[in-house]
Amino acid sequence: MSSSEDHCYRLLTDYANGFMVSQVLFVACELGVFDLLAEAPGPLAVAAAVGASSHAMECLLDSCVSLKLLKLEMRGGQDEDMAFYGNTEMSRVYLSRVSPTSQCSMLLYMARTTYHCWGHLAQAVREGKNQYLRTFGVPAEELFTAIYSRSEGEQVQFMQALWEVWSMHGRSVLTVFDLSLFPLVCDLGGGAGALAKQCRCLYPRCHITVFDLPEVVRTAEEHFSLSEEEQIGFQEGDFFKDRLLEADLYILARILHDWVDGKCSQLLERVYQSCKPGERWGPLLMQLYSLNMLVQTEGQERTPSHYHALLSSAGFRDFQFKKTGVIYYAIVARK
Ligand SMILES: C[S@@+](CC[C@H](N)C(=O)[O-])C[C@H]1O[C@@H](n2cnc3c(N)ncnc32)[C@H](O)[C@@H]1O
Incomplete structure (x- = not known):
């Protein structure tokens, strides 16, 4: 297999497996894994809390580790090493329900609907x-x-x-x-x-x-x-x-x-x-400057939409209007 065929095949596999990744994320949210792990660190405790199989829960948590939704640390126990899972920055900020930037409800809506x-x-x-x-x-x-x-x-x-x-x-x-x-x-x-x-x-x-x-x-x-x-x-x-x-x-x-x-x-x-007509009334300065034009010229100050109409009828497009923070607005339009 050439390297470009190899790349295509990998891409295809990633596309095909995409739904599995979403499901791991959705199910971990649904089961409250990220909130439970903040309190209880191991797979057994989480499985017990949600009434799940401890083996299956371990598989789910390991998948979350690979997706960087959780981190894993092995700590020495009495007889053998014990797995301690914890939230990563991503899950702490977005997947824990108590976080002000939690996205759990959005993920659950996506999962259920x-x-x-x-x-x-x-x-x-x-x-x-x-x-x-x-x-x-x-x-x-x-x-x-x-x-x-x-x-x-x-x-x-x-x-x-x-x-x-x-x-x-x-x-x-x-x-x-x-x-x-x-x-x-x-x-x-x-x-x-x-x-x-x-x-x-x-x-x-x-x-x-x-x-x-x-x-x-x-x-x-x-x-x-x-x-x-x-x-x-x-x-x-x-x-x-x-x-x-x-x-x-x-x-x-x-x-x-x-x-x-x-x-x-x-x-x-x-x-x-x-909608109330807004900009025609404009800030006081614009009204005064319009009167200033009236007493001295045949012109007037104009609103952005008035300039838009004038420029478009001359054939200009991509009208952009910006406030500058000082008394003048800036307008750019392109041929
Ligand atoms: C996609 S949500 C957007 C909600 C909100 N604007 C936002 O960005 O989070 C569409 C909203 O339109 C409301 N809606 C749908 N049909 C409506 C109607 N006929 N009259 C008033 N509100 C309506 C829905 O209840 C819902 O809150």
Whole structure:
């Protein structure tokens, strides 16, 4: 076998075995291995705690060692060496439930829901549609009603899973633009309020309301009780049917990817109708400078979207607008 054939075969084997790696991770989370090992170091203790076979548990823990999810130390016992397993940095930070950056609920959601749906990938490709009904026997015309109707526990876990991702990425997403210009914020389909909570921390002067389905708002209030000081409002409703509250900024985090184009357009049109016109009023300095232009020239100061329209109609594309921190904005557009 040539070295390139050898490489291809290894790659093929890695691809084929990929599901086993995911399963080891999922099952170790499901059995609470990472939390138990923080307290009890050996395979026997962990197996006993979850009522599992000690031999099988040892195999699982050894696989976790190879995947760097656990570390292993052999210590001398009375008659023979004893295996002591412990959490690695990765499992301590992401796989222990007590860690503020724990991803356990996301992994459990993937194990109990996503993984099973992937089992029907061939049918999904043939039919070009999701496999929720085939996987769980629940019709998915209304996808979220289907997810939430499985059980209250599943609903809490799904919401917790969505929350966990923002513990990792919320700050980066919320600081890529300066949102301090938007006093009233509505997080549409904001779930339990994970992103809203971070938005309040980063922009303490904004007033933020999470808008979501009634069952989600009830579960958020019951299981994710955000403290009074966090000052996050919740409003129940269906964003396709009910009146949206007026806001300067709407957050649609991981919302549009759930829907076909027609429904995305429907939702965006509703958001457009409710959105307060913002930049036309602009900061005071811009109004004064516009008056300054009025009294001296035939021109005016313009908003970024006004410049965008002018540049696009001249044929420019890739419009980029940036605040500079001083009184002038900078705009670049390409031919
Ligand atoms: C994929 S989750 C995203 C949640 C949150 N934005 C995040 O990024 O973590 C989609 C959210 O939209 C909500 N949702 C789905 N259909 C809705 C509807 N018709 N009206 C209001 N909220 C809806 C779901 O309950 C869920 O919280």
